[in-house]
Each structure stands twice: as C-alpha cells, then as structure tokens.
Amino acid sequence: MSQLRDELISKLKNKTAKLGVVGLGYVGLPLAVEKAKAGYNVIGFDVQDKKVEMVNKGENYIGDILDTDLEKLVEEGRLKATTDFSFVKDVDAVSIAVPTPLDLYKQPDLSYVVNSAKSVAKYLHRGMLIVLESTTYPGTTDEVLKPILEESGLKCGKDFFLAFSPERVDPGNKQYKTKNTPKVVGGCTAECTEVAATLYRNVLQGEVFTVSSPAVAEMEKILENTFRNINIGLANEMAILCNRMKIDIWEVIEAAKTKPYGFMAFYPGPGLGGHCIPLDPFYLSWKAKEFDFHTKLIEASGDINDSMPAFVVDNAMKLLNTQKKAMNGANVLLLGVAYKNDIDDMRESPALKVIEHLEKNGANIIINDPYIPKFKHNGKEYVSVEWQEAIKTADIVIITTNHSCYDYETIVEKANLLYDTRNATKDVKNNREKIHKL
Numbered sequence: 522m523s524q525l526r527d528e529l530i531s532k533l534k535n536k537t538a539k540l541g542v543v544g545l546g547y548v549g550l551p552l553a554v555e556k557a558k559a560g561y562n563v564i565g566f567d568v569q570d571k572k573v574e575m576v577n578k579g580e581n582y583i584g585d586i587l588d589t590d591l592e593k594l595v596e597e598g599r600l601k602a603t604t605d606f607s608f609v610k611d612v613d614a615v616s617i618a619v620p621t622p623l624d625l626y627k628q629p630d631l632s633y634v635v636n637s638a639k640s641v642a643k644y645l646h647r648g649m650l651i652v653l654e655s656t657t658y659p660g661t662t663d664e665v666l667k668p669i670l671e672e673s674g675l676k677c678g679k680d681f682f683l684a685f686s687p688e689r690v691d692p693g694n695k696q697y698k699t700k701n702t703p704k705v706v707g708g709c710t711a712e713c714t715e716v717a718a719t720l721y722r723n724v725l726q727g728e729v730f731t732v733s734s735p736a737v738a739e740m741e742k743i744l745e746n747t748f749r750n751i752n753i754g755l756a757n758e759m760a761i762l763c764n765r766m767k768i769d770i771w772e773v774i775e776a777a778k779t780k781p782y783g784f785m786a787f788y789p790g791p792g793l794g795g796h797c798i799p800l801d802p803f804y805l806s807w808k809a810k811e812f813d814f815h816t817k818l819i820e821a822s823g824d825i826n827d828s829m830p831a832f833v834v835d836n837a838m839k840l841l842n843t844q845k846k847a848m849n850g851a852n853v854l855l856l857g858v859a860y861k862n863d864i865d866d867m868r869e870s871p872a873l874k875v876i877e878h879l880e881k882n883g884a885n886i887i888i889n890d891p892y893i894p895k896f897k898h899n900g901k902e903y904v905s906v907e908w909q910e911a912i913k914t915a916d917i918v919i920i921t922t923n924h925s926c927y928d929y930e931t932i933v934e935k936a937n938l939l940y941d942t943r944n945a946t947k948d949v950k951n952n953r954e955k956i957h958k959l
Contacts, residue, residue: 523712525647525648525680525682526682526712526715526716528648529613529614529648529650529682529716530715530716530719532613533613533614533716533719533720533723534719534723536559536560536561536723538561538613538614539561539562539563539564539611539612539613540553540556540561540562540563540564540612540613540614540615540616540720541563541564541565541566541608541609541612541614541615541616542556542563542564542565542566542615542616542618543566543567543615543616543617543618543619543637543640543641544566544567544617544618544619544620544633544637544655545565545566545567545569545572545573545576545602546572546583546618546619546620547583547585547690547692547796547866548618548654548655548688548690549565549567549616549618549619549654550565550576550582550583550586551583551585551586551690551698551699552616552618552654552688552699553565553600554586554590554591554594554600554699555699555700555724555725556724557594557599557600558590558594558599559723559724561599561724562598562599562600563599563600563601564600564601564602564603564608564611564612565600565601565602565603566602566603566604566606566608566609566640567602567604568604569604570604572602573602573603573604576591576595576600576601576602577595577601577602578595579591579592579593579594579595579596584692584693584864584865584866585690585692585693585694585698585699606640606641606643606644607643607644608644609640609641609643609644609645610644610646612649613648613649613650614649614650614651614652614720615641615649615650615651615652616652616653616654616686617634617637617638617641617651617652617653617654617655617666618654618655618688619633619634619637619655620633620655620796621633621634621655621656621657621800621804622796622800623800623803623804627803627806627807628803628807629657629658629803629804629807631657631661631665633655634653634655634657634661634665634666635665635669638665638666638669638670639669641670642669642670642672642673643673645670645673645675645681646675646681647675647680647681648680648681649681649682650681650682650683650684650713650716650717650720651666651670651681651682651683651684652683652684652685652686652706652717652720653666653684653685653686653735654685654686654687654688655688656687656688656742656743656746656796656797656800656801656804657739657804658739658743658804658805658807658808659736659737659739659740659743659805659808660736660739660808661685661735661739662683662684662685662709662735662736662739663709663734663735663736666683667683667709670683677709677710677713678709678710678712678713682708682709682710682712682713682716682717683708683709683713683735684706684707684708684709684713684714684716684717684735684738685706685707685708685735685738685739686704686705686706686707686717686721686738687705687738687739687741687742687745689702689703689704689742689745690702692795692861692864692866693861693862693863693864693866699725700725700726700727701725701726701727702725702727703727703728703729703730704721704725704727704728704729704730705729705730705731705732705738705741705742706718706721706729706730706731706732706738707731707732707733707734707735707736707737707738707739708734708735709734709735714731714732715731718731740805742801743801743802743804743805746797746798746801746802747801747802747805747819749787749798750793750798750799750801750802750819750822750823750826751802751818751819751822752785752787753787753788753789753790753793753798753822753826754821754822754823754825754826755787755822756770756774756787756788756789757789757790757825757826757829758825759773759789760789760959761832764836764959769958770789770958770959771788771944771947771958774786774788788944789829789959790829790871790942790943790959791829791830791833791871791872791874791875791921791942791943791959792826792827792829792830792833792871792874792875793826793829793869793871794859794860794861794867794868794869794870794871794872795860795861795866795868795869796868796869799823799826799869800869802816802819802822802823803819803823805819806819806820806823829871830871830874830875830877830878831874831878833875833878833919833921833940833942833959834848834875834878834879834882836940836957836959837853837879837917837919837940838882840917840938840940840957841916841917841938844916844937844938846916847883848879848882848883848884849882849883849884850883850884850885851883851884851885851916851917852884852885852887852914852915852916852917853879853884853885853886853887853915853916853917853918853919854887854888854889854908854911854912854915854917854918854919855872855875855876855879855886855887855888855889855919855921856889856890856908856918856919856920856921856922856924856927856932857872857889857890857920857921857922857923857924858870858872858873858876858888858890858893858896858903858921858922859872859890859892859893859922859924860872860922861922862922862923862924862925862943863892863924863925863926864892865892865893867893867896870922871921872921872922873898875919875921876898876903877899886903887906887911887915888903888904888905888906889905889906889907889908889911890905890922890924891905891924891926891927892924893905908927908932909931909935912932912935912936913935915936915937916937916938917936917937917938917939917940918932918936918937918938918939918940919939919940919942920932920939920940920941920942920943920945920946921942921943922943923943923944923945927945929945929946929948929949930949930950930951932946933946933949933951933952933955933956934951934952936955938955938957939955939956939957940957940958940959941956941957941958941959942958942959943959944958944959946958
C-alpha cells in the first residue's frame with residue numbers, strides 16, 4: 522500500500538492525477554472548478570442531463586462561481602461533465618458531493634450516497650482515492666460507503682484509499698468560499714488520511730486539518746451545524762418570549778454583543794433554511810438512538826425552529842386584526858423566498874412554510890424575490906412580481922428574506938402594514954411607527 526500511496530501522492534503533487542467529482546450542485550461544482558483551477562483535469566459526474574449539458578457549454582448555475590471561470594476551464598479542456606460513470610475508470614481520485622436529505626420521518630435518506638458509491642464501485646481500481654463530502658451521521662463512511670466499494674473485490678487500506686472530508690459551503694458568503702475555507706479530513710487509515718490531505722492541500726488555500734478517523738470528521742460537521750441550530754433555537758425562543766413581554770429582541774441582542782467575551786450573537790427569524798442547519802442535527806439524533814441515547818436539547822431546538830413559520834403567520838393575523846381585517850382573503854406580499862439574503866438558494870427555506878400556513882388561513886399570496894423569478898412548491902407555481910406595484914394592494918407586507926437590494930425606506934413608506942421577521946428595516950429612519958418586528 523505504501524507504493525500505491527507514494528505513486529498517488531506524486532501524481533497529486535505534480536498535477537498529473539485526473540480528478541472526479543460526483544454531484545454537480547452547490548458543493549460539487551465549486552469543488553470541481555477549484556480542482557480544475559489548481560491545474561488538474563477534472564471530470565464532473567451527475568445524473569441530471571441538464572446540469573451536465575450546461576457545464577459542458579460553460580453555462581454557470583451556481584452563484585458562488587464566476588461565469589468566466591467556468592467558461593474558461595471548459596474551453597481549455599480542464600473541466601468536463603458526463604452522466605456516464607464508466608469514466609470513473611480514468612480518474613485517480615473521486616469526491617462524492619451528493620444530497621443527503623431527510624425522509625418524511627426525519628430519518629437519513631442516504632440513497633444518493635449509496636447509488637453514487639455503487640456507480641463508483643463498478644469502475645474502482647487499485648490506487649484510487651474516494652472522498653465522501655456529503656454531510657451525514659458518524660459512521661457512514663465506514664459502515665455504508667466502505668462495504669459498497671469493497672464489493673468490487675478491492676480492499677480499503679490495501680487496494681484503495683477512502684476518507685471523509687465534510688463540505689463547508691456557505692452560499693453567498695463574500696469572505697469564505699470553497700478555496701479558502703479550512704478543510705477537515707479523516708481517513709479510514711493513516712495512509713488514507715495522508716493521501717486525501719495531499720489532494721486538498723494542492724487544491725485549496727485554507728488549512729487542511731487531519732483527524733484520526735472518518736467518524737471524527739463526520740461528527741465534527743454535525744457539531745458545527747448542531748451548535749448553530751441550538752443557538753438559533755435559543756434566539757427564536759427568546760424572540761417568542763420577548764414578543765409577549767413587549768421587549769425588542771433585536772435591541773436585546775445588540776446590547777448583549779457589547780460583551781467582549783462569553784457571548785456570540787445568533788439571531789431569530791421565520792425559521793431555518795438551507796440544506797445543513799435544519800437537517801444535520803436530526804442525523805445525529807437518529808444515530809444516537811442506536812446507542813440508547815436521546816438528544817433532548819437537539820430535538821427541543823429543532824421543535825422551536827420548526828414552529829417559527831406558524832408563529833410568524835399567527836403574529837401577522839394579529840396585526841391584521843388591529844386593522845379589523847381577517848387573514849382569510851387578505852392580500853399578503855412576501856418579500857423574499859430564498860433561505861437567506863442575496864442568494865437564489867431556496868433549499869428548506871422557511872418562507873415556503875410561511876406560504877403553507879398563509880394559504881391554510883385563506884390568504885392571497887403575492888411573491889417578490891429579485892433572485893428567484895419563479896418556483897414550484899407542493900405542485901403550485903409561484904411567480905415573482907414587482908413589489909412596487911404589489912405593495913399598493915397588499916394588506917400586509919412580510920419581510921421573510923432580508924435581501925440587501927430592497928429599498929426598505931420606500932417599502933416602509935408605501936406599506937399599509939409591515940411585519941419584519943429579519944430586522945431588515947433597522948436602519949430605516951422615517952415611519953418607524955409602521956414597522957412591526959419579530
């Protein structure tokens with residue numbers, strides 16, 4: 522195995538290794554681009570024909586990638602995409618970056634990981650490195666991925682290298698991208714870790730931190746997002762209490778931030794969005810049951826965060842009541858459906874749950890999101906309209922995403938009734954009496 526390790530490390534260092542990325546979404550495509558920019562020839566694998574076609578045309582669909590970067594890499598032949606997994610036989614290292622959703626019962630759905638592993642296993646060859654990047658529960662790499670790959674007849678640690686390195690993509694982050702975000706790597710053996718770390722050190726600028734096993738790397742990613750989930754849950758619970766006590770939670774947090782130690786600011790909102798924070802803690806809760814352990818704090822924070830869309834709609838109903846109006850039949854303008862500001866990512870967006878609760882109460886929903894012209898949810902299509910016109914007939918405006926491009930001064934001025942769930946109007950100087958906050 523030492524010879525295979527040395528050969529692959531040499532190819533990784535001199536950039537003669539050919540690299541593959543399975544899954545060309547928010548994680549996979551930026552990773553493929555960075556590998557190609559680092560000087561490697563890269564093949565992207567995806568089951569969606571449309572994504573493959575767009576990549577091969579140099580057409581970008583991920584906000585964190587520069588259009589010119591993708592176009593240039595494709596033109597130079599550094600990056601190409603395919604739905605044909607037989608090309609796995611030509612690559613020296615493969616990163617798997619596919620979705621890991623929850624099912625209806627909030628249990629892990631590893632079907633994308635399993636299917637990807639089976640596709641790779643068909644063409645696995647000696648001396649190859651496989652790295653799982655998809656967020657999942659501790660034990661997945663050893664207990665799920667490894668046995669599937671070993672069905673090829675090759676053995677992990679003897680014939681091929683296997684590691685886990687959690688993705689840390691934060692869509693829309695202006696400072697930290699795939700290139701400069703520190704990376705954690707844990708291999709099934711010390712040599713697996715060494716090879717995987719060599720790959721990332723030759724691609725990324727961020728520090729590569731190695732751990733003793735895939736399980737440690739898997740658990741640290743869950744810890745990252747559970748930490749945020751719980752603290753956001755605390756902020757949301759404080760917001761609900763402050764609402765009853767008629768205290769401004771946003772002012773409370775700003776005051777608490779003045780302490781230079783022992784406090785980290787987290788903010789309330791209409792719920793949690795994105796692929797990671799709302800889902801990852803439930804992976805750990807599910808796995809913990811195997812060890813007869815109940816993750817009470819994690820599940821409690823999840824319940825609080827899940828309750829926020831209903832809380833928002835209930836408050837909106839109360840605000841309408843102050844004007845002797847009912848939610849049933851009211852025109853409700855929602856500003857923003859992306860899960861966070863200044864991106865076009867709707868995954869697990871709390872705005873979708875807000876929409877569901879509004880419709881259950883008979884509201885007429887009007888949508889505006891400058892980043893999302895139209896979308897489908899629960900079989901129904903929604904089209905973004907110009908808010909400048911829609912606000913004239915809206916009985917209430919609810920800010921569900923604090924996009925920085927919105928003219929909040931004008932929105933507050935023109936709105937008949939405004940409910941701000943993101944503190945987006947904090948800098949508005951005029952008409953403060955019209956603003957109602959979470």
